[in-house]
Amino acid sequence: MTFQPQPLIRFAITAVVVVLALILGHLLWRHYMYSPWTRDGRVRAEVIRIAPDVAGLVTRVAVVDNQEVKKGDVLFVIDLDRYHIALAQAEANLNAAKASARAAGANIDAVLASAAARKAEYDMRQGQAQRRQELADVVPKEERVDARSAADTALAIWQQAQASGHQASASREQAEAAVVQAQVAVDRARLDLQRTEVRAPVDGYVTNLDVRVGDYAATGSPRLALIDRHSYYIYGYFEETKLPHLRVGDPVDIRLMSGGTHLKGHITGVARGITDRDNPTGKDLLADVNPTFNWVRLAQRVPVRIAIDEASVPKDVVLAAGMTASIDVQERRARDRQAN
Numbered sequence: 001m002t003f004q005p006q007p008l009i010r011f012a013i014t015a016v017v018v019v020l021a022l023i024l025g026h027l028l029w030r031h032y033m034y035s036p037w038t039r040d041g042r043v044r045a046e047v048i049r050i051a052p053d054v055a056g057l058v059t060r061v062a063v064v065d066n067q068e069v070k071k072g073d074v075l076f077v078i079d080l081d082r083y084h085i086a087l088a089q090a091e092a093n094l095n096a097a098k099a100s101a102r103a104a105g106a107n108i109d110a111v112l113a114s115a116a117a118r119k120a121e122y123d124m125r126q127g128q129a130q131r132r133q134e135l136a137d138v139v140p141k142e143e144r145v146d147a148r149s150a151a152d153t154a155l156a157i158w159q160q161a162q163a164s165g166h167q168a169s170a171s172r173e174q175a176e177a178a179v180v181q182a183q184v185a186v187d188r189a190r191l192d193l194q195r196t197e198v199r200a201p202v203d204g205y206v207t208n209l210d211v212r213v214g215d216y217a218a219t220g221s222p223r224l225a226l227i228d229r230h231s232y233y234i235y236g237y238f239e240e241t242k243l244p245h246l247r248v249g250d251p252v253d254i255r256l257m258s259g260g261t262h263l264k265g266h267i268t269g270v271a272r273g274i275t276d277r278d279n280p281t282g283k284d285l286l287a288d289v290n291p292t293f294n295w296v297r298l299a300q301r302v303p304v305r306i307a308i309d310e311a312s313v314p315k316d317v318v319l320a321a322g323m324t325a326s327i328d329v330q331e332r333r334a335r336d337r338q339a340n
Contacts, residue, residue, distance in 0.1 A: 036245040036329035038238050040301065041254070043323040046231035048202065049222040052078055053195040058215045065209040068229070069200045075224065076198050078217050083193040090189040094182035101175040202228045232319050234265060234306040236327040239299035246270060251330040252306050258323055264312035267329070271303040 056079030063075050204226045211223040234254060238246065246267060254263040280288050306327065313319065 036242050037327060038236050039326045040237040041325035041327045042235050043319055043321055043325060044233055044235050045321040046228040048226040048228060050075060050198060050224045050226050051220050051222040052198050052217045053219060054078055054192050055217060055219045056082055058211055058213055058217050061211055061213055063206050065206060067206045069204060069206060071200055071203050073200045074197050075200055076211050078196045080196050083196050087189040087193050090186040094186050097178045097182040101179050200226060203230060204228045227321060232308050234308060234325060234327065236304045236306055237301040238304050239301055241299050243302060246304060246329060253328045253330060255326045256323060257325060261314065261317050264309040265306045267304060268307045269305040274300060274302060
């Protein structure tokens with residue numbers, strides 16, 4: 001009986017193929033279940049809601065929807081004439097308050113001068129009364145009484161002048177306080193006038209422009225959104241099984257669905273909580289536990305914030321908040337951690 005090697009070869013080939021298939025299947029399983037990557041990425045950006053700080057009719061709109069603007073560019077203007085008038089009125093009130101303060105200052109000078117004269121008059125009458133009292137033997141009693149009465153009258157007049165001086169000082173302080181208040185009103189009117197020109201606080205893109213010439217703009221009511229062009233980032237929603245492989249600072253490869261553009265970035269933070277949809281809080285602030293339990297559990301997705309390296313963004317690439325992307329966390333940091 002001769003030996004036939006073909007069956008053994010076929011068996012060996014089949015065994016090798018099966019082993020390779022098992023190894024490949026295991027690797028693919030680990031890749032899809034545990035490797036730090038996801039296709040569930042979203043481009044996000046900081047959105048500034050532009051609202052006027054003053055109210056009035058819109059007299060000029062300086063931008064169009066989706067326009068790129070620089071920090072400090074005028075977006076729209078509100079009723080300049082009305083706020084020019086308000087500033088002029090406030091300045092007039094300030095001038096009037098300053099005039100009143102000067103008048104109060106002049107009045108107190110006059111009152112103080114009168115009080116000094118009354119003091120001198122009192123000193124003279126008091127001296128005369130004392131001298132007549134000392135010469136009681138030769139000065140008649142009637143003259144001594146008259147001198148004392150004149151001194152008392154001079155004292156009363158002097159005290160009245162002092163009280164007038166205190167009242168004048170209070171009036172001057174009140175006038176000076178009115179000047180401060182009027183100056184504050186002028187500063188407020190000048191600030192309101194500056195705020196009639198609504199300017200871009202950052203470099204960015206105008207979107208959802210909802211203002212037209214002739215509209216009435218109310219204070220604090222947003223009229224457009226401004227997307228900060230330097231604030232784009234990625235939120236990657238990673239399955240919880242992949243979180244152990246993620247660390248803040250890990251480099252990330254980003255591939256946009258729009259054209260397959262590759263960008264670079266790094267992890268800046270991992271969310272510390274998501275909503276538990278199965279166990280909401282009841283009306284009595286007690287846990288509303290779901291009485292049923294699904295034995296097949298899907299891994300929850302946790303948001304991971306990723307900063308985009310601006311240097312890696314091509315000039316002709318348009319980034320828009322809401323775009324989707326695939327995210328692959330590089331393993332270099334993992335190898336570095338193992339080495340350390």
